[in-house]
Amino acid sequence: MEQKFHAFMFPWFAFGHMTPFLHLANKLAEKGHRVTFLLPKKAQKQLEHLNLFPHSIFFHPLTIPPVDGLPAGAETASDIPTSLVKFLSAAMDLTRDQLEAAVGALRPDLILFDIAHWVPEIAKEYRVKSVMYNVISANSIAHDLVPGGELGVPPPGYPSSTVVYRAHDAHALLSFSVYYKRFYHRVTTGLTNCDIISIRTCGEIEGKFCDYIERQYQRKVLLTGPLLPEQEKSKPLEDQWSHWLSGFGPGSVVYCALGSQITLEKDQFQELCLGIELTGLPFLVAVTPPKGAKTVQEALPEGFEERVKGRGVVWGEWVQQPLILAHPSVGCFVSHCGFGSMWESLMSDCQIVLLPYLNDQVLNTRLMTEELEVSVEVEREETGWFTKESLSGAIRSVMDKDSEIGNLVRRNHVKLKEILVSPGLLTGYTDKFVEALQDLVNDTNLG
Structure with a gap:
């Protein structure tokens, strides 16, 4: 009988990292393996419901040590602005002794980690295998994070001429350059x-980038598939949205969301609202309030609410994104193309319009738009600014029934979704991944 293993998980202290790690933990537990999940104390309450x-x-709460510059009580990336991330990573480094004590006491077989680059040292000391589990896209690792790389420039042998930065991406690179060296x-x-590299992706979408990383690092690269959470059957779409969306025809509503990390300047937020209004289509915009505003309502353009009454809603709080995308009335998803949203868009039946802000979102957007040709990107000026006309034009180009580009991206999207939902494809990835971990644990020659 195959031996069951005990895995430690130590993700970066951000929900965009801890959540996919926990989805993976569920897959390991489903196959009878044990997981000790190390995380900041306060984060445990927010993640408990995802532990199936x-x-x-078992959650193993860590005490986050005080660090000069890190606000008191801040434990995860969602507690701080991006400019303070370096203090949070310093705090993570200071939990090293807590991790080491746990490894010494509980003797796991392997540790999965991402940003804590010193984990392999501890793992070697205790004869434990280390697996670096990356929850960002393979294309952004291949472009920005290979030895000898330079920010914004494709490294030698990089396998794509289109999944690259362009002149108007300077704003995204500038915000990344602040902490690029450390990262x-x-x-x-x-x-x-690490002993093995793993990435939350699949070969059908990012195969050549995974092969490139394997060559650059001379390490086996294992893929887990996108690990999308199974829809909680018990939780239907909230009544207010289900009722509101049902008032519109099939595939007619534009849904726009830019993720929790993006906070727009007020003028750009207003341009976004006006651009979506210009389409003449019904819409739901779910974004965080812009800089300087406590609510989205106080920042809306003048007269906007009266003009769109009955056909448009701007919402400043969290919504059930996968369930909204699955609603038959929703026909277009305007997204920042963060890695999670990228997969959700591919698994939906919606047309996809992309408006990236951060470096990895830019590369994901080029993959979707230029290589896979399943989406359109909103045109930007050299400054990185987009206009209401360019946004509304991009949405119309995919929503217009007679549009050539709209029909092309729809056909390609349908084909790709069929591959991704084909029986056994995604479960096959996790099965193979767990088997590979089993082999790693049993292989005493490694480490």
Whole structure:
């Protein structure tokens, strides 16, 4: 009988990392393995409901040490602006002794980690295998995070001429350059020193980038598939949205969401609202209030609410995105193309319009638009600014029944979705991944 293993998980202290790690933990637990999940104390309450196997997945809360510059009580990336991330990573480094004590006491077989680049050192010391599990896209690792790379420039041998930055992406690169060096050092060190690299993606979408990473790091790269959470059957779409969306025809509503990390300047937020209004289509915009505003309502353009009454809603709080995308009335998804949203858009039947802000979102957008040709990107000026006309034009180009580009991206999207939902494809990835971990644990020659 195959031996069951005990895995430690130590993700970066951000919900966009902890959540996919927990989805993976559920897959390991489902196959009878045990997981100890290390995370900041306060985060446990927010993640508990996603633990589907509480008898096999044990939360191990960490005390986040105080760091000069990190606000008191801040424990995760959602507690701080991006400019303070370096202080949070310093706090994570200071939990090293807590991780080491846990490894010494509980003796796991392997540790899955991402940003804590020093984990392989501890793993080697205790004869534990280390797996670097990347929840960002393979294309952004291949472009920005290989040895000898330079920010914004494709590295030698990079396998694509289209999944690259352009002149008007300077704004995205500028915001990344602030912490690029530190981040680059952490990721490349982790990738170089771990026993195995794994990535939350699949070969059908990012195969050539995974092969490139394998060659650059001379490490086996295992794929888990996108690991989308199974829709909670017990939780239907909230009544207010289900009722409101049902008032419109099939595939007619534009849904726009830019993720929790993006906070727009007020003028750009207003341009977004006006651009979507210009389409003449019904819409739901779910974004965080713009800079300087407590609510989205106080920042709306003048006269906007009266003009769109009955056909448009701007919402400043969290919504059930996968369930909204699955609603038959929703026909277009305007997204920032963060990695999670990218997969959700591919698994939906919606037309896809992309408006990226951060570096990895830019590369994901080029993959979707230029290589896979399943989406359109909103045109931007050299400054990175988009106009209401360019946004509304992009949406119309995919929503117009007679549009050539709209029909092309729809056909390609349908084909790709068929592949992704084909029976056994995604479960096959997780099955193979768990088998590979089993082999890694049993292989005493490694490490």
